[in-house]
Amino acid sequence: MTSSARAPRGATSDYRAIAHELREAITAGRYQPGDKLPSERALAEQHGAARNTVREAIAALRREGLVSAEHGRGVFVRAKPRWMRFGRRRYSAAMRATNELGPFGAEAVAQGRRPHVDSRITRIEAPAEVAERLGIVPGTLVVQRENWYFADDEPLQIGITYATWSLVEGNPLADSADLGPEGIYGQFAALGHVITHVREEISARMPTREEAQRMTIPDGVPVIDLWHTGINADREPFEVTRFVMRADFAALDYDMPVED
Amino acid sequence: MTSSARAPRGATSDYRAIAHELREAITAGRYQPGDKLPSERALAEQHGAARNTVREAIAALRREGLVSAEHGRGVFVRAKPRWMRFGRRRYSAAMRATNELGPFGAEAVAQGRRPHVDSRITRIEAPAEVAERLGIVPGTLVVQRENWYFADDEPLQIGITYATWSLVEGNPLADSADLGPEGIYGQFAALGHVITHVREEISARMPTREEAQRMTIPDGVPVIDLWHTGINADREPFEVTRFVMRADFAALDYDMPVED
C-alpha cells in the first residue's frame, strides 16, 4: 500500500482493497459472526497503511452492516439476525383469541428471546399525519399510546397508537397499559369498532440520530417506517399506529386477495 | 474548535458540532435543496478545524441522506423526492384492463417523469429462494425476466420475475419483452393461471456495493427488498418476482381485509 501515493487511484484505492479483503474473509467464514477483527493499528501495520486508511475501510464495512465497532473493545463481525415476521393475521380474531403475548411477544418467544413492552400513555392534540388518516381535524384530542418493544432488553421496535379521545374515554385504552386478554383490538371491538380492514403504508429510511440513540441501532441498519390504519366494518378508520422497526430484525409478510 | 484537543470529548465533538450546524441550516431552509455547501476547505477555515474533521461532519450528513457529494463539483443538499406508491391493486384485473403502462409507468407519468423499462430474458436453473416459493425442486428450469425500471433515465427499481419453463414455453413470457396490452398477468391468465392472491415479503437493507453502483443509489439510501409471489385460484403459486427498489422514492401502500 506504500505505492498508493504514487499509483493512480480511481477504480481502486487502498481502503477499498483493505475493505475488500476483510469483506471476503467474513463472507468466506474465516471470521465468524461475533469474531473480533484485528485492531486498527494491527491492520494498519499488516497493510503498511496509516491507521486512518484502515478506519476508512472499516467505516465502509460498518455502512454495509457487516461489522460493528465497540469503543474500547474492538470491531466485531455482526451476527446475521433471524427475522421476526409480521403479517396480516396479527389482526385477526383468531390471533387475538389464542395469543396472550401479541404478535411481537409470540415472535420473540418463538426465537427464544425474552419479550417485554414498555408503555407510556398520554393525551395530545392530533398531529397532521394522524388526523389525516383518522379523518379528523388536526388538533382534535387523541390518546397516544407509545409502546416500546424489547427482546432481551434490546429495543427493537416502537409503535405509537392514536385514537380519538372521545372514543376511548372511560375505556382502558385511555389510560391503562393492561388491555386484557384480547388486547387492543378486543377493546376497540367492545367500543363498537371491529377491525375488518387494515391499511399499511410502508417505507424504509435511515434512522434519525435520535432513533439511532434511543433504539441503539447499529451502523448501516435502516428502519422500516410503517403507518398502520385500523378500519371497521363501516369502512371507517378508528385507530392509527406508527411503527418504527429495526430493519435488520423485522420483516413483513402479507398474503392477501387481489380483489376484496 | 481549536479547544477540542484540550477539552474533554464524549457527549460532543467538533465534527458533530459542525454537522449539527449544517444540518440545522439545511432544515431551517438556509440551504435549499440543490444548493451547494461551502467547500470542505472553506468550512475547515471557518471552523478553525482540519479538513478531515469537516469531512467527518459531511460523512455523517451523507449517511443521513441529507447531502450528496459530487466529485469535483461540491456537496449539495439533496432534494426530498416524491414517492411512488405501489399497492395491492396493481394486480387487479381492472388495473390490467385500463393501464397500458403498468403500475410503474402510471406512477412515473403521474409524477411528470418519463418511464422506461429495459428487459433481459434468460432461462436458468431455479435458485433455492425461487424454488422454495414456487414449490418446485431447486435446479428446475425457469424463465428469468429481469426488468430495470427507469424514470428520466434514472434506474429506480429492478424486478426479476421467475416462472417454470415448462409453463411458459411457447408463450411470449418465455422470450418476448412485449407482453401485449394486458401485460404479464394477462399472459399468465391465458395459460390458465389467474392471479387471485399475492404474498408479499418485505424487508429493507442497505444496498450491496454492486446495487449501489448499478442503480446509482446515493449515500444513506436503503433499498426495499420485496419478494412477491403470484397465487392462482387453486391457491398454487405460479410466479415469483423479486423487487429491489430505492427506498427514497418507493413506498408500499396496501389495504386489505383482515380475514380472507
Added chain:
DNA sequence: TAGTGGTCTAGACCACATC
C-alpha cells in the same frame, strides 16, 4: 488552470473496556 472532493500519511490525545 483553478477549485472541488477523494485518498492518504504520521503522528497526537481522549474515552472506554479489560485485567
Added chain:
DNA sequence: ATGTGGTCTAGACCACTAC
C-alpha cells in the same frame, strides 16, 4: 496499566469538473 476505538491535526497528491 494496557489496548481498543474515537477524534483531531496539518499537511500531501490524485481525479474530476468547470471555465
